[in-house]
Amino acid sequence: ATRVVVLISGSGSNLQALIDGQIAGELPIDIACVISNRPGVRGLERAAEAGIEALTLDHKGFDSREAFDKALAETIDAHRPDLVVLAGFMRILTPAFTSRYLGRMLNIHPSLLPKYQGLHTHQRALDAGDSEHGVTVHFVTDELDGGPAAIQAVVPVLAGDDAASLAARVQQQEHLIYPMAVRWFAEGKLSMRENKALLDGEPLPASGYQ
Numbered sequence: 699a700t701r702v703v704v705l706i707s708g709s710g711s712n713l714q715a716l717i718d719g720q721i722a723g724e725l726p727i728d729i730a731c732v733i734s735n736r737p738g739v740r741g742l743e744r745a746a747e748a749g750i751e752a753l754t755l756d757h758k759g760f761d762s763r764e765a766f767d768k769a770l771a772e773t774i775d776a777h778r779p780d781l782v783v784l785a786g787f788m789r790i791l792t793p794a795f796t797s798r799y800l801g802r803m804l805n806i807h808p809s810l811l812p813k814y815q816g817l818h819t820h821q822r823a824l825d826a827g828d829s830e831h832g833v834t835v836h837f838v839t840d841e842l843d844g845g846p847a848a849i850q851a852v853v854p855v856l857a858g859d860d861a862a863s864l865a866a867r868v869q870q871q872e873h874l875i876y877p878m879a880v881r882w883f884a885e886g887k888l889s890m891r892e893n894k895a896l897l898d899g900e901p902l903p904a905s906g907y908q
């Protein structure tokens with residue numbers, strides 16, 4: 699099975715989707731460890747409940763981004779993962795860190811990238827009057843929320859939506875497409891080369907699989 703380390707900062711509902719897929723035998727992965735940069739979050743409990751090693755590495759204990767990322771990489775590498783999965787991990791990563799895991803680190807971002815990189819994506823989609831919104835799974839490169847997309851899911855923006863209702867609709871899709879992308883990677887179908895995502899060796903469109 700593909701060894702996976704999952705990085706989180708919060709509730710861990712995407713982590714839960716991966717745990718459920720692993721337990722159901724639908725995902726050929728072995729989540730070796732879950733690491734949170736925030737202590738006491740729900741995602742750490744989810745890992746522990748599944749019998750997965752759950753560690754906290756609090757960024758507040760480090761003087762610099764570089765020092766935190768170095769410690770984080772050491773903790774990750776101790777578990778020898780094939781794949782690093784960012785699941786609601788809310789830290790900007792240094793180029794030294796992203797290049798270390800290039801082609802074997804995925805992130806999920808709650809927008810139709812390249813739209814709405816950064817924070818508050820649901821409110822920004824509402825403020826712009828968008829009729830569609832969504833979520834992207836992409837490879838992580840040194841460009842923040844900029845690496846090549848593996849898969850996107852689109853949801854409608856409905857009359858009366860607020861950021862919370864829209865986020866909930868997007869999250870339902872997150873829990874479907876993140877396990878799908880991780881399964882593709884674990885099966886050797888999804889890869890990255892020359893800053894392009896490939897599925898079965900064929901370059902995916904800029905939006906990823908839709």
Ligand code: GAR
Pocket residue numbers: 706707708709710711712713741785786787788806807808816869872
């Ligand atoms: C998810 O909605 C994910 O798309 C978002 O954080 C949430 C984490 O939820 N990620 C980002 O905003 C990355 N910049 P979860 O902890 O329940 O999986």
